[in-house]
Amino acid sequence: MSTDTKEHLQLNQKSDFSTVTIPLSASKSESNRVLIIDALTEVSNKISNLAEARDTQTMIRLLQTNPPVFDVLDAGTTMRFLTAFAAATNQNKVMTGTPRMCERPIGILVDALRTVGAEIHYMGVEGYPPLAIHGLSEQTTNQVKIRGDVSSQYISAMLMIAPTLPKGLELELEGKVGSRTYIEMTLELMAQFGIKYEWKGNKISVDSQQYQPTTFAVESDWSGASYWFSLLACADSGSLFLEGLKENSLQGDSKIVEIMDLLGIKSTFKEGGVLLQKQEVKGLKEWDFTHCPDLAQTVAVTCAILGQNAIFTGLESLKIKETDRILALQQELAKFNAELKEIETEVYQVIPSVTMPQEVKIHTYEDHRMAMAFMPLVTKTQVVFDDPEVVNKSYPSFWKHCELVGITLVNQA
Numbered sequence: 160m161s162t163d164t165k166e167h168l169q170l171n172q173k174s175d176f177s178t179v180t181i182p183l184s185a186s187k188s189e190s191n192r193v194l195i196i197d198a199l200t201e202v203s204n205k206i207s208n209l210a211e212a213r214d215t216q217t218m219i220r221l222l223q224t225n226p227p228v229f230d231v232l233d234a235g236t237t238m239r240f241l242t243a244f245a246a247a248t249n250q251n252k253v254m255t256g257t258p259r260m261c262e263r264p265i266g267i268l269v270d271a272l273r274t275v276g277a278e279i280h281y282m283g284v285e286g287y288p289p290l291a292i293h294g295l296s297e298q299t300t301n302q303v304k305i306r307g308d309v310s311s312q313y314i315s316a317m318l319m320i321a322p323t324l325p326k327g328l329e330l331e332l333e334g335k336v337g338s339r340t341y342i343e344m345t346l347e348l349m350a351q352f353g354i355k356y357e358w359k360g361n362k363i364s365v366d367s368q369q370y371q372p373t374t375f376a377v378e379s380d381w382s383g384a385s386y387w388f389s390l391l392a393c394a395d396s397g398s399l400f401l402e403g404l405k406e407n408s409l410q411g412d413s414k415i416v417e418i419m420d421l422l423g424i425k426s427t428f429k430e431g432g433v434l435l436q437k438q439e440v441k442g443l444k445e446w447d448f449t450h451c452p453d454l455a456q457t458v459a460v461t462c463a464i465l466g467q468n469a470i471f472t473g474l475e476s477l478k479i480k481e482t483d484r485i486l487a488l489q490q491e492l493a494k495f496n497a498e499l500k501e502i503e504t505e506v507y508q509v510i511p512s513v514t515m516p517q518e519v520k521i522h523t524y525e526d527h528r529m530a531m532a533f534m535p536l537v538t539k540t541q542v543v544f545d546d547p548e549v550v551n552k553s554y555p556s557f558w559k560h561c562e563l564v565g566i567t568l569v570n571q572a
């Protein structure tokens with residue numbers, strides 16, 4: 160995935176951010192769910208605006224070609240959702256991915272699938288991919304206990320297959336539940352495809368039933384939108400129109416509206432998207448990222464640039480994502496004299512930058528969000544990325560969209 164090309168980011172000083180429209184690409188989270196639901200629906204659906212994200216394109220390719228080995232590359236949802244899908248559709252399948260994917264835990268999902276009767280073996284380290292799935296020939300029970308504090312993707316994966324299981328599923332969520340908004344997204348999408356469910360306390364029940372053919376258009380990606388909020392917050396002036404975002408979104412990362420309201424961005428929903436304008440910085444004192452973990456990098460960099468000593472909590476899941484995002488943030492923020500300091504167990508403080516070097520070389524750790532989150536630094540200094548193509552995981556058009564606001568990648572190799 161990495162190339163040797165070092166590319167620096169250049170902000171054209173004459174660039175005028177006002178009235179620039181960003182044609183955001185679609186959400187990979189919504190896309191990957193509707194693709195699984197579509198594959199589990201007996202009659203065909205009309206689905207439009209699927210994400211260009213590599214994670215989604217990988218899902219499409221694997222579902223269409225159905226090879227004996229599902230190599231998901233670095234896509235977490237693709238790994239977790241296809242594991243449950245392959246088991247529920249009683250297939251023999253090897254699940255694998257990049258070396259990092261094989262370090263991301265999957266034991267909680269495997270245990271849940273084994274509880275309902277699936278036969279799954281670890282081919283390497285217990286609890287981690289690669290896996291050998293040998294189907295689910297008979298459902299043994301519909302009662303499953305599942306931890307909610309590691310990744311919500313295991314819960315979403317179980318929920319999507321639940322209606323297709325002969326006995327349905329009663330899922331009991333144990334412990335703290337992180338990324339809850341993604342579980343809500345899963346259930347809401349299932350409901351849009353005709354599924355009835357009940358969520359009371361820590362129990363989610365889904366009876367055996369059929370997905371109904373539906374017409375569905377995927378919304379633009381709020382996680383991808385966050386980088387544009389951040390850019391405008393860090394810029395001296397301007398306004399941006401982000402296309403395809405809705406005020407009532409299924410995506411929990413739409414929380415960025417509230418966060419950025421504190422960091423100097425006014426959001427106005429209009430026909431076809433949201434208009435971002437500058438306003439005074441009210442100040443971000445603290446934020447809990449438990450239910451919007453993918454926003455943490457964006458907001459950390461924004462605070463570091465804007466001089467906000469914010470307290471961040473709910474970052475527990477960041478260590479098992481595309482990279483250890485806590486460590487990655489700490490190392491890269493230090494390059495412009497900012498910090499993400501653990502002041503108590505799992506409580507972090509952003510200590511903003513006071514002096515900005517003339518150039519900052521950002522290492523991207525094979526993590527798309529490390530590249531995109533640090534892009535707004537271009538408003539303050541020259542930025543060099545070791546692997547700009549890393550953005551392809553979720554947002555292949557990212558650098559093309561940067562050009563719309565006068566930010567260009569210049570090859571230094």
Ligand SMILES: O=C(O)C1=C[C@@H](OP(=O)(O)O)[C@@H](O)[C@H](O)C1
Binds near residue numbers: 311338
């Ligand atoms: O279900 C989803 O689409 C996602 C859930 C979140 O993961 P966790 O549940 O592991 O926090 C999020 O970080 C990821 O980018 C997408």
Ligand SMILES: C=C(OP(=O)(O)O)C(=O)O
Binds near residue numbers: 234453480481
């Ligand atoms: C964590 C992410 O994705 P996944 O877990 O699906 O690889 C992400 O996109 O930030």
